[in-house]
Amino acid sequence: MEGGSETPKLKLDIINISQTSQIQFGLRTEDYQRYRQYLTRRLLRVRKALKTSLGKKVYQNKINDPKNVIDARYLLIVLLKTERAWAYAMDLKKQDEQEDAPRKHHHMERRFLKAEKHALQLEKFCVATCDDYTIAEAQAYAASIKAARYTNIQQWVQARDENIVAKAIFELLIEIGDSSLKQIYEKKIEESQTIDRYCQYNLRHAGNIPDPINTNDLISNIKSKLSKNIQNKETSLPMETITWRSKQIKVSEKVRTQMVTYDSIEKEFNKITGDHLKRYPYFDKMIAQLIQIERVIKNDFINIERQNIKSKSVKSEIELENQKTLLSFVVYHKMKYLYERNQILSKIFFRFLNGEKSQEDLSISRKKKKVGVQDLVRIYGDQIKIFTSMVDNRPDTSSSASSLVASKDNEAQLLLLRSYRIYFIGLNLLAAKKWSETNATIEKILSNVQQIKKITKSQDIVKSATDLEDLVNKVKSQIHANAFMEQLSTNEDLKNQMNSLTIQSSEKSKDLLSGIENYDASFLEEKKLVEYPPQLQPTTTKPMFFDLAFNSCEFPSLENRKKAQSKGLFGFWK
Structure with missing residues (x-):
């Protein structure tokens, strides 16, 4: 105590430093030698920074009194010495299992004892x-x-009891500790559970299983010391944590203040039901607020990435993942409200094209003086991008049955949006009198509609697809009529054929098939659709015909045309 003020308490992320060092420097592949060599180099760097190098010329006593610990780096030296002794012991244990060397076994025990001493x-x-x-x-x-x-x-x-103590403290730190270290604590608990099962197995074989240690007093003591953290957690500020994709993420103060504003706007929006005229202005407010939140999160994301370039740790990686998850939450809701807003706007524009204008529609689209088909093409093009981004940032990314059904519905909805865009492109082509191109777009839409009905069972999506199919069928008949009229005006042969058509026929038809090119109804008297049996018609002879009929044909004998062969000794010269 100096001048009535307490000395500030030191802080060291012990678990984060140890786990980060182990993962980055060899223990992913169980290379303990590389890890302890790294620890030796780092110890030398820290001692040089503190000017406490233990040399031969100028000897400095080791710090054994807590009163002399005035910097967290002194604690870091002890932590690194503990890790180095433990890594050396694990390396000797690995060699002892492979070589069965007694000296290495004794050396390993001394190193474990030294690690315990430093801890x-x-x-x-x-x-x-x-x-x-x-x-x-x-x-x-x-x-x-x-x-x-x-x-x-x-x-x-003793191993089981110490393991129970470590496990109990880690479970407590998960509840009241730093959320960014939650995954590290969970990993340590998994390791302790493995050791606990191994100890229980050996104790059962020994036959004498004493009661495990009671950790209630220790945990209650730690809880009482960490009561401030518990109170802060119980009296947390609004929107301090966000739950998304089964993760609870703690947000920064800048993001929290923006999220509180967004939450108040969203609550007002949810109170209004069914009235698009009153709900529509809130879309722009919520989207603008979410864009500001997205900008702040991206700045935090960039700052964490810059820190990772200098010194990367497990904690910083977890914080980076949390920022990505938080960004996914914001992008999903931004795209969701933007999608709903554009859906309302597209329906209003479509009614404008059909000449249906109401006072509500005019108040929403007051900035748009004239609506064309190209506006709907642009809106649905944006809707495809928005919906794709919304699906990529959806809250449920598991592979359960419900999520698979939802993914199929999302695929069908995306195909429906593309079909609507193609439909309005077809209307543009129809206005430009490009009949063949318009007909191609119609065929594409009809094939998409059939595919949508096969993919999804959602009634809303199927109904929208059916409505689109009805619209396309109306346009389809109009296209065929216009294409025929244009061809009739340009093609002289077709024009002459149409002029030569008459409803009167010089000959009466005996059946429907023979009089199909005229309008004579005399075949009704004979009550025949086709002439049966049909009249014989000449067929061009081909080799294939004879090849097929070879086994069924009876050919005439040609024996009488053969010349008689002469017999005798001089028959060859005759």
Whole structure:
């Protein structure tokens, strides 16, 4: 205490630093030698920065008194020494299993003991100089190191009890700790569960299973120290956390203030039901607010990426993933409201094209003086992009049965939007009197409609597809009539054929098929559709015909045309 003010408490992310170092420097492939060599180099760098190098010329005593710990980097030195001793022990254990060398086994035990010694020293320093959260992490870390040592020397009861302590503290930190470290704590709990099962298995074989240690007093003590964190969590500010894709994400203060404004607008919007005239202005307000939130999140995202370039850690990677998830939440809702707004606008524009104008429609589209087919083509082009982005950022990305049905519905809806866009493009081509191109768009729409009905079972989507099919069929007959009239005006042969048509016939038809080119109804007297049996007609002879009939034909004998062969010795010269 100096001048009536307390010395500030130190803070060190023990679990984050250890896990990040292990993942980045060798333990992904269980290369313990590479990991401890990295720790040695890092220890040297930290000692040089603190000017506490232990050289031969100028010897400096090691810091063993917590009063001399005035910087968090002194705690980092003890943590790195613990990790180095543990990594050396694990490397010797791996070699002992492969070579069965007794000396390496004894060396391994000494290294585990040294790691335990450094872990207890780290816990002692943290209790004296650090905040309560760092103390809890140090206790859990020391318990896990001790559990590893007891497991190695086959003291199953002590290993189980230390493992239970570490697991209980990690479970408490998940509840009241930093949300960005939740995944790291869960991973440590999974590791402790594996060790716990191994200890229980060996204890069952030993036959004597004592009761496990009671951690209620320890957890209640840690909870009482971390009561401020618990109170802050219970009295959290509105929109401080966002739940999206089964994740609970804590947002920054800048994002939170923007989210509160958005939430108030959304609540007012949800109160209004059925009235498009009153709901429509809220779409622009919510979309504008979500765009501002998106801009703030992207700036935070860029800052985290820049920090990762300098020093990447597991915590920063988790924060980056949380920012991506939060950005997905904002983009989904922005696209959702933009999609609903454009759907209302497209229906109003379509009514304008059909000459149906109401006062409500005019008030919504007051900025648009004249509506054309090209406006609807543009709107549906935007709708395709918006809907695709909305599907990419949807809340449910699992592979369950309900999500598979939803994905099929999304595929059908996207195909329906494309079909509507093609329909309005076809109307543009129809206005330009391009009949063949318009007919091609119609055939494409009809094939899309049939495909939509096969993909989805949603009644709304099928109804919209059926309505589109009815619109297309109306246009289809108009296209065929206009195309025929244009061809009639340009093609002289067709024009002459049409002029030569008459409803009177010089000959009476005996059946329907023979009089199909005239309008004579005399075949009704004979009551015949076709002449049966039909008259014989000459057929061109081809080799294929004879090849097929060869086995059924009886050919005339040609024996009498053969010349008689002469017999005798001189018959050849006759």
